[in-house]
Amino acid sequence: MITxxxxxxxxxxxxxxxxxxxxxxxxxxxxxxxASSFPALKEKLWEANGTTKRNVLFVLNDNLIKFEDYKxxxxxQDDELNIILQFAGG
Numbered sequence: 001m002i003t004x005x006x007x008x009x010x011x012x013x014x015x016x017x018x019x020x021x022x023x024x025x026x027x028x029x030x031x032x033x034x035a036s037s038f039p040a041l042k043e044k045l046w047e048a049n050g051t052t053k054r055n056v057l058f059v060l061n062d063n064l065i066k067f068e069d070y071k072x073x074x075x076x077q078d079d080e081l082n083i084i085l086q087f088a089g090g
Contacts, residue, residue: 002079004030006041009085013041027058027070030081045083057084 004020011018015038024030031050035042045056052058058065059082065073075081 001077002075002081004034005080005082007083007085010041010044010083013044014038024075026074030075044085055086057086058082059084 001021001023004022006014006018006020008018014020022030022033024033031042031046034045044053046052052067052070058070060073060075061080
């Protein structure tokens with residue numbers, strides 16, 4: 001089981017939960033779980049074609065996961081995955 005930590009901005013799309021306890025082993029399983037459990041959250045994280053939106057970052061145990069490494073990343077028991085949304089401003 002891993003812990004997925006959502007930014008405050010997205011908690012309303014996940015039944016007001018900031019932390020989700022999820023039984024997954026890789027990104028494909030995580031994506032399927034979030035899509036089936038929280039469809040509105042899926043729309044904020046992924047494009048219609050399935051690619052991750054440009055403003056979304058995934059940080060696993062304090063290490064940024066690069067887009068090209070998503071498919072190769074495996075989760076282990078007690079991992080912590082932070083979902084971070086980047087915003088431009090000025």
